[in-house]
Amino acid sequence: MNKGPNTRLADLFELTGWSKGELARMVNRHAAAMGHLQLATDTSRVRRWIDRGESPRDPVPRVLASLFTERLGRVVTIEDLGFGRSGPSARRQSVTGLPWAPDQTALVLTEFTGMDLMLNRRGLVGAGAALAAGSALHNSLNDWLRSDPAGAPAGRPATAEHAAFDLDDVPPVGAEEIEALERSVEVFRAWDASRGGGLQRKAVVGQLNEVGGMLATDHPPHLKRRLWGVAANLAVLAGWMSHDVGLEPTAQKYFVLATHAAREGGDRPRAGEALSRAARQMVHLGRPGDALDLMKLARSGSGGETLPRTQAMLHTIEAWAQASMGRGQAMRRTLGEAEELFTSDRGDVPPPGWMQNFDEADLHGMQALAFRTLADHDPGAAGTAEFHAKRALELRGKGHQRSQIFDYISLASACFIADDPEQADRYARLALVSIGETSSHRTWDRLREMYRLTAQYAGYPKIESLREELEYALPKAPAKPRTAAVRSPGGLDV
Secondary structure (H helix, E strand, O other): OOOOOOHHHHHHHHHHOOOHHHHHHHHHHHHHHOOOOOOOOOHHHHHHHHHOOOOOOOOHHHHHHHHHHHHHOOOOOOOOOOOOOOOHHHHHOOOOOOOOOHHHHHHHHHHHHHHHHHHHHOOOOOOOOOOOOHHHHHHHHHHHHHOOOOOOOOOOOOOHHHHHHOHHHOOOOOHHHHHHHHHHHHHHHHHHHHHOOOOOHHHHHHHHHHHHHHHOOOOOHHHHHHHHHHHHHHHHHHHHHHHHOOOHHHHHHHHHHHHHHHHHOOOHHHHHHHHHHHHHHHHHOOOHHHHHHHHHHHHHHOOOOOOHHHHHHHHHHHHHHHHHOOOHHHHHHHHHHHHHHHHHOOOOOOOOHHHOOOOHHHHHHHHHHHHHHHOOOOHHHHHHHHHHHHHHHHHOOOOOHHHHHHHHHHHHHHHHHOOOHHHHHHHHHHHHHHHOOOOOHHHHHHHHHHHHHHHHHOOOHHHHHHHHHHHHHOOOOOOOOOOOOOEOHHHOEO
16 A cells, blocks of 8 residues: 655655665665674665555565664654664654653664664764654643653564664662662763763763663662663753754754653653753754743643652753743743742752752852843843852852853853943853863863953953863864754654
8 A cells, every 4th residue: 555755764864865676675684783794675675665555564664764874864763764673662652753652662762772872883973853842742741741651562563673782681670779770870960960972971971871770670669660771861861961062953853852751751840940951952052932832831741759859850851941032021020930849858858869969059050141142132132141150159069060161151141231331251261270180071062152242352362362262172163064854753943
């Protein structure tokens, strides 16, 4: 039956520059290297996949995903190619392809991390297609996130593809192993806060890949929930580290994976926090409207058990998005609510590990960032940004070097906007002292924003010297990769 063109496969195929004959020959060679010597694909079959929407049998979808991943230098999954998975779970998926059915989450997680690790091993750079719109993710995940998990069937996924990941070789784990995994999350989280995501990203992705395999085997319900929690925490870290080094579509996919994992583990506040990371990513990339769509979903889907401090954190991200759009009144109202929520948290319920980094220093740091962002629209907000940035610096503890750099950049930028170049120069140089010790591209992005503000003071000798130091220190912006709006499973543009 002719299903019509597979537009997702066609879009990706166009990006590769291959001919249909070349792709057929590579599929045969790659399959043979994987041990499938009997596979014989020809040009006419490739044409039918693209033009008529035919779906090849296993292992061809996996072979194609591996080939496209290597060619494009970013993770390409089976769903990205427009091929649905077989089995009952595939029929349960929504028309948009999101969310995944419970017994698909571990499989998608393992496949995606495996492809990501392949890129690391071969030294390929993650080129990006466009990110999914916040409204598209909101519409796809809204009802699902607020409903109760249906409960995944015990055992491994009922799909043919599970054999690709050697799930039969993964033994069940016990409480001690899970405790060790939970401790490793804390180590990775501390490293990220101090040094940025570049140096440990591969280790986090590798650990997440192992956990995905563990989730595909039988475990008692209480251990399964903890494993889902580990997966959610690692996926958030993998996403944040990917965002930190500029792998934006990869980061967004990890945030969505984290949302799925948290919900499967019954931790809705964690699911909301994962989506808030995707929202922060959108603001950083200049898409505050998408961020607000995601924050609406994060707040509504995080559930009534969300602690006041977590709600305060969510409010600060929403305020930053509002500031980016010049909505000063809405931003101030949202930040006021954040302060009230933060102070109302009596501390009688210990915060989860993923919230322990959001303390009073972070509250002031986010307020400084929001007011400094608003100052681009309303220069009068710069003074308030200075106040909060200084307070954040006073409260910062050890091990938060990246956040400290952000505080200095916010403070220096606010001083430039407030026409105080002497103080701006001082704080900018403090940021420069330690910025080279991190692997965070986001710090360089913020520093470039500050550099832009120095232009009006180019005639000042001290600022002229600062500009020269910044020009020397700032890495050249990478060349824009060739991209296209590639449809994700079910038609989302990612």
